[in-house]
Amino acid sequence: MTTRQLCRWHTFATATVLERAAVRRIVEAASAAIQQRGAFHLVLAGGTTPRRVYEALCSVAADWSCWHIYFGDERCLPPGDAERNSRMAAKAWLDHVAIPVAQVHVMPAELGAIEAARRYATTLGSVGEFDLVLLGLGEDGHTASLFPDQDWGIAANSPDVLAVFDAPKPPPERVSISAHRLGQAREVIFLVSGAGKRDAVTAWRSGQLIPATSITPALGVEVWLEQQLL
Numbered sequence: 077m078t079t080r081q082l083c084r085w086h087t088f089a090t091a092t093v094l095e096r097a098a099v100r101r102i103v104e105a106a107s108a109a110i111q112q113r114g115a116f117h118l119v120l121a122g123g124t125t126p127r128r129v130y131e132a133l134c135s136v137a138a139d140w141s142c143w144h145i146y147f148g149d150e151r152c153l154p155p156g157d158a159e160r161n162s163r164m165a166a167k168a169w170l171d172h173v174a175i176p177v178a179q180v181h182v183m184p185a186e187l188g189a190i191e192a193a194r195r196y197a198t199t200l201g202s203v204g205e206f207d208l209v210l211l212g213l214g215e216d217g218h219t220a221s222l223f224p225d226q227d228w229g230i231a232a233n234s235p236d237v238l239a240v241f242d243a244p245k246p247p248p249e250r251v252s253i254s255a256h257r258l259g260q261a262r263e264v265i266f267l268v269s270g271a272g273k274r275d276a277v278t279a280w281r282s283g284q285l286i287p288a289t290s291i292t293p294a295l296g297v298e299v300w301l302e303q304q305l306l
């Protein structure tokens with residue numbers, strides 16, 4: 077049985093306005109989580125819009141010692157490869173702030189998708205609900221590394237982490253947190269900008285099943301997008 081996605085759409089005049097709002101929301105969510113539970117568990121997305129948000133996070137004041145970072149997906153490439161989502165996030169943000177290294181949970185994707193998925197599932201085994209999951213949207217409607225016509229891990233008994241092969245966007249071998257596990261979150265925000273996303277947004281808004289619609293947290297998802305995409 078599939079759960080229907082509760083979706084709240086928010087438009088922003090430009091990508092820059094959207095990115096500034098995302099930075100503010102991340103910092104607010106972190107403060108609230110740290111105040112209420114002593115820690116902030118944040119899942120990062122790859123992609124261009126998130127990268128600019130990460131760059132802006134370098135200059136905010138935050139209690140970095142309480143932040144715990146996870147990755148929604150990763151590309152099976154060597155650790156320092158510029159195309160890895162973890163490398164991008166490190167370069168843009170994580171290398172410049174005082175989040176303890178042991179609290180940055182990189183997917184060991186260099187080990188291959190199957191072994192990396194197995195190890196990351198162990199990492200997530202001790203993590204409860206994420207406080208905030210950031211996701212992107214690909215031009216084909218993919219999110220994290222959940223691609224059209226592949227297994228998105230929707231079922232409650234799906235593995236928490238999927239080994240992905242034959243991804244249509246390079247590289248073909250990837251690792252992704254499953255849709256079911258990504259939905260175990262207090263808050264999920266999709267950050268969507270760039271004219272190339274228009275068809276995917278139209279498909280989503282018209283009720284078509286695309287990978288992004290498979291993320292169904294109890295409180296629904298927020299989709300933050302540039303005005304030009306509507």
Ligand SMILES: O=C1O[C@H](COP(=O)(O)O)[C@@H](O)[C@H](O)[C@H]1O
Nearest residue numbers: 121122123124211212213214220
């Ligand atoms: O390959 C990926 O693509 C999506 C979307 O990225 P974008 O650059 O088209 O915005 C991203 O969310 C995902 O993390 C990444 O691995």
